[in-house]
Amino acid sequence: MRVLWMEKGKLKEFFYSMKAFGELWGPIQKGKTRIYGKAENFSDLKLEPGRTALPIKKLIHPSKFTMFKYDKQEYSTKLENIPRRVILGVSPCDIHGLLKLDEIFLEEEPDPYYEKRRDNTAIIGISYCKPCCDSCICQSMGTDVVDEGYDLFFSDLEDFYLVWVGSSLGDDLVRLNPAVFHDDIDRTKLEKFVECKKERDKLFACSIDMDVLPDIMELSYDSPIWDELGDKCLECGACTMVCPSCNCYNVIDEVYLSEGKGKRFRYWDCCIFKEYSLVAGDHNFRENRGERLRLWYGHKLNSFGPYGRPACVGCGRCVDACPVDINVLTVARALLESK
């Protein structure tokens, strides 16, 4: 892998030169929250530790979108209208979230809607010498560093950036303005990188003992904890909407008034909702809220589907989102403390 470095002041210039690829996006402020949004100016970007309300999945697997329109003769997906975007400032945990979604949407039968958006999006990751926030659990989940899933990755080392080139698209982006990159990385720069990483490792405020938790989850299938959590859960769905690895969606057809026309759209669904597990004949496989929570936390903290690994990327969004304090931290703690 190619590693380069860049002077701190040059990022602005490089940012604008990426306009040749597509729209410029990144973390920006919207009222009280930070979101991934279109950045008209470099100064709109919040390039500092912190977390966006929704993960980057919202741009690749949107919360609601039209899949295709149809009439009696044909259907059209209009995939060619999906814009090309550069997203600067994607956190390592969000890139790990995308890698999980890639497994689901791109392996075996690739999903054309996901694939096109993924192909049209340049992911430029960034990490800092501090954790993003107090509720980050990425260190425990092993998602605080990232080896793949990005086109370029910037390590912010206070007075310069180390830049990893992660794909051929990343290389193309560098070629848009090669003058701002240097390849003469000396020992001092590497030492600064190692020192910064070590310092950051000491600053994480939260952790989960992932050595034992998956086994404890396995043994806690009949634990009364699930019913206790079910009594508390508001069933609002917030945890699943903000989760980078949640990928479930519903598909609905919209029939137009006349002429046999219509469209089909998708929107994010959520296994915490009772209707999600409702099947024909009014049967429900997960009638109680506790059972639905057990499924969700089983996926996040034990193993998800065929991939055998916990799906949680440790972003800590559920920690902030849940109004009644049910999240990966409190659930892990409750399970580890119960016998």
Add this chain to the structure above:
Amino acid sequence: MLNKKRIGIYSFTGCSGEQLVILECGKYLLKLYEVVDIVGFPMAQSKNTIMDLDIALLEGSITTESQLAELKEIRDSAKTLVALGTCACYGGIQSMKLGEGDWKKRFQEVYGADDKLYNKMKPMESKPCNEFVTIDYYIPGCPMDKGQFLHTISHIINDTPPHLYPFPVCTECKWKENDCLLNRGELCLGPLTRGGCGAVCPSHNIPCVGCWGPAEVTNMPSEYKLLLEKGYSQIEIFRNFRKFGGTPMVEKLKNMMEKLR
């Protein structure tokens, strides 16, 4: 096209907001007039009948004996009945004291103790349409959403079942990346309220007041306890729960109090 379906819109007690929403459908309203025969629509036309209806759209809650008689006549004349808006679906804001007794006393406090008016109007405590007749589909909202109305009506006209989101307001609120008002300590009814409005109030920093009526599956006891912890009084919480909650809320509150006892 085959025979056009006969559709009527009928209005009971409410603000007529649903008829206004239909009138605001612009080019889709013209399309609707093309594909169906609209035989009842008091806000838009003067000639209105209740006869051989394929689809009857109802707005408002039932508050007088004559409305009840009309509702039954509509049910008998229509193949499909759709309740439009929170009043028709759940009873609306005028049902906020449902089940608390002393209804006649409350009525006379407002309209006077004169029995002449009472006997002439034959009023009754406000209730949603499904208290008296079978309703086939519901489009909640205060007023209902134009998109949800067009979705439902198009599907029924084309003989396919409509599907409206059963999720709570919080879902769309998260999609919009709003700062959670409940987490900020506001009395927000998002988790208890039927979604579909696009979380319009929380998106403008205003807590959800529950105007789309109660979501089918909720955890009211948990939100109640949470609001008590946040310092709201029982009276204040119940008043908010009941404001737009109508008949389902009477049941939900009863279950909640039994559970908490």
